[in-house]
Amino acid sequence: MNQKALLRIAEKLERLAGRLPSKIRNSVLRELTPLKELFLQQRPPRFLFIGSSKMPAHRIINTLFTPGAQEQMNVALMPVHRWIDWNISGHGTISILDARDAGDSATAQVEEDLRRQSADVVFLFDDGESNLARPSASNFMLHLQDDIGGALDDAKVIGVSFGSERRAAQLDEALKAQPAIRDRLLKVIQFTEMHSVETRGLLSVLAAELPNEAKIEMIRISRDREAQHHVAQMLIKSTTAICTAIGAQPIPLADLPILTSLQVMMVSGIMYISGRERSLRAATEFITALGANVGAGMLLREGARAILKFFPGWGNVVCGMVAGAGTYAIGRAATAFFIGGVSLRDARRKYLADRKKASHKSHWSHGSLGGSKSIE
Template identity: 30%
Template sequence: MTSDERDSLDGLGSIAQKLNEMLDALPGPVKNAAKKEIRELVSLVGDRRRPRVMVIGRRGAGKSSLINALCGAPMRPVGAVSPQTGEATWETLGFGNRQIEILDTRGAQEASKPVETDAADSAFDSIRLALSKKCPDVILFLAKAKEVGAAVDADLGFLDEIHRLVVSMGDVDEVKIVPVVTQCDELDPSDLDFSDPDKMKHVQEACAVLDRHLRSRPYVQPHLASSALPTSAKMFFHDEQINPRRDYRWNIDKLSEIIMDVIPNETRLEYVRVAQFQKIQTKLARKIVTVHAGICGAVGSTPIPLADLPIITGFQLSMVMAIAYISGREISRKTASEFLVAMGVNVGVGAIFRESARALAKLIPAAGNVVSGFVAATGTKAVGEAAILYFINQSSGGDVKRQLQAKLKEII
């Protein structure tokens, strides 16, 4: 992240503080609602940090492969015969300008030492040392599709111990467990066609077996984020990029969505940058648009003539920056401003919002600033949707501008 980019995003805190003070003059319910939106925005953007994902599973369950599939990059080497992952240490994995922290642990029930160095005698001791330094945001529990019924009780006992250790050592309210059935591509028929009814029958059977074992663990069950999710992490790289003709990943996008839903708010912005799945990028971007629209609507309702324009413009700018950031792009305040100008959105448009609201208020005298708030919120939402189309869906600038201008005409 460049200093320009970091300063621009982190500057949201001071803007939010000033807005908080201004909102003190509003009626209680309106003020409280707006301040809640501001707190959420600061949590998402201002307090953001790298997500921490812990991966647990038996040797050969495909832990390193799943990490690579989630990140869409060859982040971890994959062991073919001997256990590969050694000492359980928090590792910051990065590619481009995106980063995530992974605790890729030694396989449970290993019969031999791993290839990589580990001074600890057991996987549990190795993990205990890592957890004394940092607590995970989510735990992925992996079970190989062909082995879900083989000695799985011992694996779940290991998971039970690890989760209790996490809770005892971390200052957290909850850390969810996501159970994942891996290497479903190896189930008969051993091809990559997951529309095949025979293959899906075997996939469903594997998931049912793991779910049955999970339900038998009274401690583990309340901490599960979902039922067992079947996946395939099979893919191939060319020059450290996914070969689009050899990308056979299946349900990894669903897994990514589950993870995003259960990790802390302050980690989501960085997580979706890493995962690079359009569905979860759009989901978080729309959440950010909703928060910004709520804030701008509250500002538009304040009885301070024209005082809201710089604030609304500033929050629309931060909204565009956050959406561009989600898409994985390097972006500065200047770049975001240029996008708004290119879309025909500037202080002049903000003035039109205000004047249109005043005109409507003449027709509905009792509405007053409520109309202004509605126009500010709806206009901000339209700008946010345009940013999603441009940065995440990668629509052409001309098409996005035409759609946005048509929407603004409806509003004003």
């Protein structure tokens, strides 16, 4: 599913929301915010490298972002002191600005790139030889302190020590002693050439701390199952709430295309979170497969859902609950299949069970549209 198709769906939703009662309209728009951040504003996470280490950038990237993988990166065309995108083992993309050895002549270029695109996380490298007790001898720390409130905006900080465990602890103390860094510091890690458990943990921290628009790429790279499930559930929650609100409105038959588009978008999003490519066709085929054994019963339910829209009051409430229950069940089945790795047969069973269970719960009514504003 390309960006133009997603944009059309978002525009249709916003137009439809304009016709809803104000209370429901505001709730729908709130639920739409994380969906737009995930799909329309999605971008690679941006990492700024500064500090005293002279290790080549590709070796750092291999160790921190591809634990357990063979080195595959081609560094022949690596630009200096500019943002550059790195494809991480085909799973996702990150942007790196390596400013560790930026002298006076390159400082202006670094600052220009940071003004154009601010960093999400600053990796501050310590070679294990600088005098941490005297900030004047640690130019990279002073540089960070000067810029952290300007071109770096709300960037978080991760310290990386190439020294001993004791040296890493000293770096942690030195960074926490600086007010401009203390509240932004996520952690200090001890760098090793081994693909350690700590580097895997780092990917999980990044997936949790990055802004919504940069989360998905990091989750695809880290393949953190817990993070995948968390974001998928938030995606299901927002989509279900929107479908419930739309399904409860007295506009017979007209909402079916937008409901279907939302459900397909939700499934394609779960596919992408799992590490696959987004595909409108594959998402549609999956949804169709879920209903393959439901047959005429499925069609009758959807037909009844549309017919009930002609009866005001209770008919609208029932329709909203049916739309929400179906969307929720599809999302849960997609999560089980694409992220959990269950068989299609088991996913279909889960769909039927969750649909039946959700249809009996009243929290899919418009009162549940408080929703989350972000995926955190």
